[in-house]
Amino acid sequence: MSIFLDESAVSVCRVHEPCDEVSRAESACELRFLVGVGACVVESDVDADASRVRLARVRERIEVRTGIASARRMKTFVRDGWHATDDLPEFADPLLEEIDTDGMFKGHVRYVVLTAAPTHVDDLFDYLFRRLLNHVLARYQLAESVDVVFERAGGRTLSSYERLVDARWARARVSMWPKGDNMLSLADYLLFATLRYAARAEQLCPGEECAIAHVLPVAATAEFDASGAPLAVGHVHKDDRWHKMYFGFLRAMSSVVRLRSPTAAGQSELS
Numbered sequence: 001m002s003i004f005l006d007e008s009a010v011s012v013c014r015v016h017e018p019c020d021e022v023s024r025a026e027s028a029c030e031l032r033f034l035v036g037v038g039a040c041v042v043e044s045d046v047d048a049d050a051s052r053v054r055l056a057r058v059r060e061r062i063e064v065r066t067g068i069a070s071a072r073r074m075k076t077f078v079r080d081g082w083h084a085t086d087d088l089p090e091f092a093d094p095l096l097e098e099i100d101t102d103g104m105f106k107g108h109v110r111y112v113v114l115t116a117a118p119t120h121v122d123d124l125f126d127y128l129f130r131r132l133l134n135h136v137l138a139r140y141q142l143a144e145s146v147d148v149v150f151e152r153a154g155g156r157t158l159s160s161y162e163r164l165v166d167a168r169w170a171r172a173r174v175s176m177w178p179k180g181d182n183m184l185s186l187a188d189y190l191l192f193a194t195l196r197y198a199a200r201a202e203q204l205c206p207g208e209e210c211a212i213a214h215v216l217p218v219a220a221t222a223e224f225d226a227s228g229a230p231l232a233v234g235h236v237h238k239d240d241r242w243h244k245m246y247f248g249f250l251r252a253m254s255s256v257v258r259l260r261s262p263t264a265a266g267q268s269e270l271s
């Protein structure tokens with residue numbers, strides 16, 4: 001089995017949409033900062049190969065479309081593939097359709113919600129990666145081989161990633177792949193969709209009068225109407241764009257857990 005991982009952070013303002021202050025650490029607005037890591041798990045090499053072939057086809061179809069051939073994004077798309085925060089609908093939608101109809105992977109996300117901008121965000125990512133990997137690797141103790149794949153990013157070294165894998169899982173082979181791999185793009189997208197949906201719920205929450213738990217549905221917990229369409233839950237309306245994006249991943253999602261921020265990282269936190 002293989003695990004493809006990604007990390008991301010988003011922030012929202014509970015007062016304004018859009019908000020000019022949302023990316024500022026010091027702001028008078030009521031901001032929420034969501035920091036998370038995501039995993040796309042494929043259980044067999046056969047599934048991984050099949051996914052690769054299908055995604056490569058989707059990517060090629062986008063690359064030869066003349067209507068968007070001049071788009072500035074196309075140049076980096078051809079080189080690096082999908083990237084959720086940069087992709088306009090003409091790049092994102094074909095991928096999302098493919099996932100919705102034929103997702104042969106399992107998605108896992110761990111995240112925290114903070115009321116102040118994280119000061120040690122890399123420590124927080126490490127903590128979340130450890131939590132996620134312990135959960136996923138425990139499930140696949142009997143797998144023939146275990147590959148843990150991170151995206152090559154910033155000043156990260158292979159050994160800094162290897163340290164995130166607990167000694168219990170010594171068989172796991174850790175590697176760093178360059179940006180542009182389609183399976184890493186899936187991890188990027190499912191994390192983006194999850195954090196955006198969770199952030200939207202924070203934004204729409206009435207606060208103290210809120211009577212519901214902010215728990216995201218996953219494949220095993222989702223409820224469906226008579227026509228087979230998944231039912232919306234919580235604060236986010238079914239016509240909301242972030243609802244649509246997250247629910248496109250719903251059938252592939254295995255676990256989405258909001259964790260308390262570790263006090264070691266020195267973060268304020270919501271209980």
Ligand SMILES: [Zn+2]
Binds near residue numbers: 016020021
């Ligand atoms: Zn604001």
Ligand SMILES: [Zn+2]
Binds near residue numbers: 201
């Ligand atoms: Zn609420």
